Amino acid sequence: MENLITFTTDFGLTDGYIGAMKGAALTINPNARLIDITHEVPPHDILAGAVIFDSAYPYFPSGTVHVAVVDPGVGTARRALAARGAGSFFVGPDNGLFTTVWERAAEDLHIVSIENPVYMLDDVSHTFHGRDVFAPVAAYLSMGMPLLKLGPRVLDPVRLDLPRPERRPGTLIGHVVYVDHFGNLITDIRAADVKDREFALVVGERLIPRLSRTYGDEPRGEALALIGSTGYLEISINGGNAALQLQLRRGDPVTVRIRG
Numbered sequence: 001m002e003n004l005i006t007f008t009t010d011f012g013l014t015d016g017y018i019g020a021m022k023g024a025a026l027t028i029n030p031n032a033r034l035i036d037i038t039h040e041v042p043p044h045d046i047l048a049g050a051v052i053f054d055s056a057y058p059y060f061p062s063g064t065v066h067v068a069v070v071d072p073g074v075g076t077a078r079r080a081l082a083a084r085g086a087g088s089f090f091v092g093p094d095n096g097l098f099t100t101v102w103e104r105a106a107e108d109l110h111i112v113s114i115e116n117p118v119y120m121l122d123d124v125s126h127t128f129h130g131r132d133v134f135a136p137v138a139a140y141l142s143m144g145m146p147l148l149k150l151g152p153r154v155l156d157p158v159r160l161d162l163p164r165p166e167r168r169p170g171t172l173i174g175h176v177v178y179v180d181h182f183g184n185l186i187t188d189i190r191a192a193d194v195k196d197r198e199f200a201l202v203v204g205e206r207l208i209p210r211l212s213r214t215y216g217d218e219p220r221g222e223a224l225a226l227i228g229s230t231g232y233l234e235i236s237i238n239g240g241n242a243a244l245q246l247q248l249r250r251g252d253p254v255t256v257r258i259r260g
Helices: 017-028 046-059 099-108 129-142
Strands: 004-009 033-038 065-069 080-085 088-093 110-113 166-168 171-179 185-190 198-203 206-208 223-227 232-237 253-259
Touching: 004 017, 004 046, 004 129, 017 033, 017 129, 033 046, 046 065, 046 099, 046 171, 065 129, 080 099, 080 129, 088 129, 171 232, 185 253, 198 223, 198 232, 206 223, 232 253
Parallel strands: 004 033, 004 065, 065 088
Antiparallel strands: 080 088, 080 110, 166 171, 171 185, 171 253, 185 232, 198 206, 198 253, 223 232
């Protein structure tokens, strides 16, 4: 969809950074429609940014331009990238933030390094590429500018070393990859690995004996496991905060015992 641009950042809402990015985009394309995915990615947390972005961007129309900026390396030698894949565009730093995009788009992916100054602001800050590089490039792409005008093709984008479940006989050892606003623990275990199978989950010293369908399937205050909206196994407390009550955080292991 032409003129639709999304923004995902760790900039927060206190300062004027988001407004400056949007102003830069609108100066180039006054007809742009600007959508916020989130600006509350934990500061400098590239992995969290990748997980949050991956949970939202597939639900936007084809042709959307997605800007994602979690960029602790801004101003260094890290590349600035623009890409086309799966019918949409992606603009941001080459630091692994788009790892899941690279995996999803696969053979349909075309990535370039943003090097043409024509499509940046005149005076590019060393500390604010979101405003001076990424927002202007997104605006031009939203108006139909060909990707190849930005710079040379990139075949080796940075990819995060994402945690992967470890399979053992009758057991799947996964990891907490993200803790959401409610304290729900999202793991790297996919629905297909556990759905419709005899199931038990071991989290620390807690045993969760079955896979629930909804948060309300268990009594209030009880721990439960279900397939969340992201399509991954999620550990929750009905009416509570699983991260706090189970004392778990990102990177901690979870063990699934499977039969059948």
